[in-house]
Amino acid sequence: MGEEAGFMFMVNRTIGSVLCCRCGIRMAPNAANMCVKCLSSEVDITQGLQKRVSINHCPMCDLYLKVPGIWVKAPLESRELLQFCVKRLKNMNKVRLVGAEFIWTEPHSKRIKLRLTVQKEVLNGAVLEQSYVVEFVQEEHMCRSCSRIQANPDQWVATVQLRQRVPHKRTLFCLEQLILRHGAANSVIEIRQKDGGMDFLFANRSHALKFMEFVGKVAPIKRDHKENVERVSHDTKNNSSTNKYVFPVEISPICREDLIYLPPSVALRLGNLGPLVICTKVTNNIALLDPRTLRKCVLNTNQSWSSLLEPLLSSRRLVKYVILDVEKVRSEDHSSGSRYALAGARVVRVSDSEKTTFSTRTHLGHLLNPGDHALGYDLYGANINNIELDKYKGRGLQEVILIKKCYEEKRQTKREKAEKDEMNSEY
Amino acid sequence: MVSGLQFENSCEVGVFSKLSNAYCLVAIGGSENFYSTFESELADHIPVVKTSIGGTRIIGRLCAGNKKGLLLPHTTTDQELQHLRNSLPDEVVVQRIEERLSALGNCIACNDYVALTHTDLDRETEEMIADVLGVEVFRQTIAGNILVGSYCSFSNKGGLVHPHTSVEDLDELSTLLQVPLVAGTVNRGSEVIAAGITVNDWTAFCGSDTTATELSVIENVFKLREAQPSAIVDEMRKSLIDTVV
Numbered sequence: 247m248g249e250e251a252g253f254m255f256m257v258n259r260t261i262g263s264v265l266c267c268r269c270g271i272r273m274a275p276n277a278a279n280m281c282v283k284c285l286s287s288e289v290d291i292t293q294g295l296q297k298r299v300s301i302n303h304c305p306m307c308d309l310y311l312k313v314p315g316i317w318v319k320a321p322l323e324s325r326e327l328l329q330f331c332v333k334r335l336k337n338m339n340k341v342r343l344v345g346a347e348f349i350w351t352e353p354h355s356k357r358i359k360l361r362l363t364v365q366k367e368v369l370n371g372a373v374l375e376q377s378y379v380v381e382f383v384q385e386e387h388m389c390r391s392c393s394r395i396q397a398n399p400d401q402w403v404a405t406v407q408l409r410q411r412v413p414h415k416r417t418l419f420c421l422e423q424l425i426l427r428h429g430a431a432n433s434v435i436e437i438r439q440k441d442g443g444m445d446f447l448f449a450n451r452s453h454a455l456k457f458m459e460f461v462g463k464v465a466p467i468k469r470d471h472k473e474n475v476e477r478v479s480h481d482t483k484n485n486s487s488t489n490k491y492v493f494p495v496e497i498s499p500i501c502r503e504d505l506i507y508l509p510p511s512v513a514l515r516l517g518n519l520g521p522l523v524i525c526t527k528v529t530n531n532i533a534l535l536d537p538r539t540l541r542k543c544v545l546n547t548n549q550s551w552s553s554l555l556e557p558l559l560s561s562r563r564l565v566k567y568v569i570l571d572v573e574k575v576r577s578e579d580h581s582s583g584s585r586y587a588l589a590g591a592r593v594v595r596v597s598d599s600e601k602t603t604f605s606t607r608t609h610l611g612h613l614l615n616p617g618d619h620a621l622g623y624d625l626y627g628a629n630i631n632n633i634e635l636d637k638y639k640g641r642g643l644q645e646v647i648l649i650k651k652c653y654e655e656k657r658q659t660k661r662e663k664a665e666k667d668e669m670n671s672e673y
Numbered sequence: 674m675v676s677g678l679q680f681e682n683s684c685e686v687g688v689f690s691k692l693s694n695a696y697c698l699v700a701i702g703g704s705e706n707f708y709s710t711f712e713s714e715l716a717d718h719i720p721v722v723k724t725s726i727g728g729t730r731i732i733g734r735l736c737a738g739n740k741k742g743l744l745l746p747h748t749t750t751d752q753e754l755q756h757l758r759n760s761l762p763d764e765v766v767v768q769r770i771e772e773r774l775s776a777l778g779n780c781i782a783c784n785d786y787v788a789l790t791h792t793d794l795d796r797e798t799e800e801m802i803a804d805v806l807g808v809e810v811f812r813q814t815i816a817g818n819i820l821v822g823s824y825c826s827f828s829n830k831g832g833l834v835h836p837h838t839s840v841e842d843l844d845e846l847s848t849l850l851q852v853p854l855v856a857g858t859v860n861r862g863s864e865v866i867a868a869g870i871t872v873n874d875w876t877a878f879c880g881s882d883t884t885a886t887e888l889s890v891i892e893n894v895f896k897l898r899e900a901q902p903s904a905i906v907d908e909m910r911k912s913l914i915d916t917v918v
Contacts, residue, residue, distance in 0.1 A: 259839040267862045270886035275836035279862035369862070 277372035285374060291366035292378045296335055300383045301358075306392040317389050322358075323348050331360055331382055341366045344375065358382040391449070395435075402435050402447035403490060404454035408461065409443035410497040412560070417497055417528070418443065421465055430460040443497075451491050458493050463530050466498035466547040498547060500525050500532055503564075503649050504557035505623050507635055512555070516543050521635075522558070522625075522647060537609045537647055540588050558630060564621040566652060567593040570603060572614050587611030593646055595624065608648040622648035676714070677881040677888075680707045684860045684880025685868045687826070688733045691778070692871040692878065694785065694829075695740035696761050697721045700730035714876060722760040726753060733871060734778035737822065739785045742766035742805035746775035768805045772798045779822040782867065784829045787850050789813045789821045811849050816842065825854075826867040828874050831894040833857050833866050855894040859887055 263272045266281035268288075273281045280288070302311035309317035310330055320327035332338075332346055345363035363377040394401060410417055425431050431446060433453040438445040448454040461467060474492040481487065500506060504525045513519050520536040523543075527533035532545040532555075545555075571592040589611025592603050596619065604626065614620060626645035635643075680689040681702055689700040690711065697715050699708050701723055711721050726735045727748030737744050742765055745754065749769050758767050772795060774780050780791035781802065788808040790799065799810050815824045816835040824835040825846075832854045834846065847854045859869035860880040870879040872895055879891065892898055 257841060259841060262838065262840045262843060262856050264836040264856050264858065265886050265890055267858050267884045267887050270889075275856070279836055279858040279864065370864075 278369040282374075285368065285372065286376060289368045289374060291341060291364060291368065291374055291376050295337055295341070295364075295378070296380065297378070298381050298383065299331075299334055300385050301331070301334060302387045303356075303384045304389040304392055305386050306388060306396075309389055311387065311389070315390075322353060327358070328360070331358060331380075332362075334382075335380065345377070349379065356384040356386075358384065402449065404448045404451045405490075405492050406446045406448070406454050406458050406461070407440070407443065407492065407494045408446065408497065409440075409495070410499060411442060412499045412501065413562070414501075414560075416501055417465065421461070421497075424464050425460075428460065430457055433457075454491060454493055458495060461495060461497075466500065466528060466530055466532055468496040468498060468547070498528075498532065498555070500528065500555060500557055501560065502526065502528055503561045505559040505647060506534065506555055507558045507632060508555075509634060516545070517541075519543055522644065524647065524649060525557070535586075535609065538607045538644070540586050540609055558632070558635075559623045559625075559628065561649075563623060563628065564649060565624045566596040567620050567622055567646065567648065568596055569593055569614050569616055569618045569620060571616055572611065574611050575607075585612050589614065591648070593620070593622070593648070604646045606644050606646040606648065610648055610651060613651045614648075619652035619654065620648045621650050621652050622646050676710065677879055677883055678707060678710050679881050684882040685865075686733075686878050686880055687866075687868045687871045688731050690871050690878065691733045691736055691738065692873045692876075693739050693743075694873050695719055695765055696738075696743075698732055698736070698757075699723050700732050701725055702730070711878070714878075720760060720762065722757065724753060724757060724760075732778075734776050734822075734868070737777040737781035737783060737788075737802075737806075738765070739783050739806050739808065740765070741785065741807045742768060744777055744781070744802065744805060745769045746777055747771045748775055766805050768801065770798055770801050777822070778867070779820045782822045782825050782827065783808055784827055784850075784852070786829065787811065789815075789825070789846075789850070791821060792819050813846065813849070815846070823865050823867050826870055826872055827852055827854070828872050828895055830874055830896040831855070833859070833870070833891060833894055835864050835866065837864070853894060855890060857887065857890045857894075859883055859891070861887075 261274055264275045264279065265271070266273050266284055267279050268284040269281060271281055278285055303309070304317065308319065310320050312318050312330065318326065318330055320330050328346055328348065332343070341364040343362060344365050347361050349359035349361055351357045351359050360380045360382070361377055362380055363375060365373055365375045368374050388396065431437070433448060433450065434446050435449055436447040438447065446454070446457060448457065474494070476490040476492070477487050478490055479488045502525055506523050506525060508516065508519060508521055508523060513521060519534065519541060520538050523534040523536050525532055526535045531547060534543045534545060569591055573590045575588045575590060586609040589608055590605060591608050591614060592605050594601050594603050608614070610620065624646060625643065678686060680686060680700065681704070689702070689707065691698040696719050697711055699711050699721060702708065708721070708723060715721050724732060726732045726745060727750065729735065735746050743757065743761065745757070745767065747769060754767065754769055761767060774791060774794065780794060782789045783806055786808055788802055788806060788810050790802065790810055790812055792812045792814060794812070802808065803810050813821055815821050816837040818824050818835065826833050827850060829852065831852050832850060834843065834854055834856050836856050836858050838856045843854055843856060858864060859866055861882040861884055863869050869883070870877055870891065875897065877891055877895055877897055879888070
């Protein structure tokens with residue numbers, strides 16, 4: 247009958263059964279001494295709780311109104327929507343909420359149904375649990391920003407005007423990809439394409455500033471422009487005004503593989519870098535390489551004089567050369583991740599009928615072999631209007647600056663070989 | 674025979690009345706309905722006495738007694754004591770006892786042969802009970818409650834206890850009391866049995882909230898259906914005559 251529990255002699259206690267005081271069925275005794283059915287039929291703990299609630303929803307942007315004036319994003323059958331719906335119920339402090347779940351409704355029926363399970367203490371200490379259904383009626387009401395946009399779709403408060411004075415769109419494409427990847431243009435109202443660049447329209451000055459900061463971090467921009475403020479309306483009594491803000495942003499015209507001439511003042515600042523440099527990389531700073539000495543330098547676009555730089559020749563002006571001879575001057579230089587080897591080369595222009603050979607210093611010594619094709623700038627035949635450059639002419643300025651190796655020949659021979667094999671196999 | 678009644682809109686009849694085989698005590702109420710119900714039922718067989726104890730009306734919970742005697746707390750006034758001595762038959766010994774636990778009705782549950790008491794009752798009180806009421810005294814708890822007088826109510830035929838009493842406890846008590854016991858409720862699920870019902874060998878009175886199920890349980894356990902009051906009272910008279918003669 248009894249069992250030892252440590253030192254105490256504990257007697258087995260089997261709970262007997264009593265009759266439910268209302269319906270007389272046998273049940274285990276509880277605090278109310280009524281079976282669950284009788285108790286639930288007698289007491290309704292959901293009395294006084296809301297069964298039907300209306301919530302506001304913006305049809306344009308799928309947001310729900312959380313008073314006063316705050317809109318929350320909550321997709322259907324999500325945790326946020328559940329939380330939002332439960333918070334909208336009043337009188338929930340009288341009962342204890344134990345569970346909540348969605349009941350399926352048609353997506354366009356504008357009804358959200360929840361099944362809530364609540365517990366409450368009834369009679370003399372018995373806790374009763376009951377579940378009931380609450381229906382939320384969705385009323386359509388446009389949120390403030392949507393109604394503003396509907397009223398005047400052209401309404402913007404701040405704009406960032408992105409411009410670059412180059413004939414190609416390479417930087418803009420690259421920038422577009424970066425913006426998409428980082429989501430910097432999430433708050434944009436509209437993007438307009440303009441001559442030489444793009445306009446980004448924002449509803450908020452701070453959004454525009456944030457976007458401008460982002461662009462400044464990924465692209466080389468000139469920072470000397472001030473923002474323009476246009477006053478739209480003015481409230482004299484409150485001394486406040488509604489304004490439109492314009493931020494003009496100019497991207498530096500220097501791109502990769504551009505040939506840049508450094509004026510003597512700039513060259514001096516950069517440690518006497520050769521007058522002609524190649525641009526190797528463009529981020530928010532510009533990396534320059536002197537092909538004659540293999541010296542590298544990074545140009546910080548924060549400097550005011552850096553905005554004066556313009557490319558001498560851009561990659562449209564590249565000319566194809568054939569390498570006749572290559573002499574390595576120095577062994578490969580592995581500094582800062584990129585491989586360059588200084589070499590002297592004798593080259594001939596492919597399109598040249600006279601076959602004038604030029605000897606040049608190039609940084610591609612590790613790639614070039616005699617018989618290879620390479621692309622480079624032809625300073626000998628180019629027509630450049632630069633007074634300072636003329637001073638250099640005949641005084642050791644290179645006539646050819648090779649930029650990159652051309653692999654088309656190899657590819658073409660491979661293709662020809664493949665075609666020949668095909669023809670041979672037919673027979 | 675079971676009837677449902679109310680004392681001034683309260684269903685706790687066991688608080689305002691005390692019923693035994695030889696007498697019935699009723700509290701002084703505003704309306705005479707309570708008293709008249711008892712009177713119509715019992716007046717032919719036993720005296721029905723209106724009284725107060727210590728100036729209060731909760732007489733059912735303050736005194737304890739059976740056909741042989743009645744115990745009163747120290748708060749009883751001399752006039753009340755005298756009134757009771759005068760109204761009750763001479764066979765019933767009326768005794769006032771000095772006891773720290775003055776709500777004797779809550780501490781002592783008894784029938785004509787056995788009594789269950791609060792575990793902390795004084796030694797002298799226990800002896801007094803054995804003396805005056807002529808019963809065997811056992812200190813017990815019911816479903817973990819020490820107020821045995823509140824949570825159980827038994828007569829010579831059967832008894833009703835707190836619904837949470839375990840099966841083993843029920844067996845033990847049944848063996849002690851030598852009557853069949855049942856765990857149940859009264860007054861629509863109330864666990865305080867003795868407050869809701871007052872019972873003797875042939876009749877019981879319970880609150881009007883008592884459901885039909887509870888009434889049937891009470892009728893069955895106290896064997897009230899076949900009970901004839903005259904038979905029991907005559908039996909008592911016979912034994913009395915025997916002793917006198």
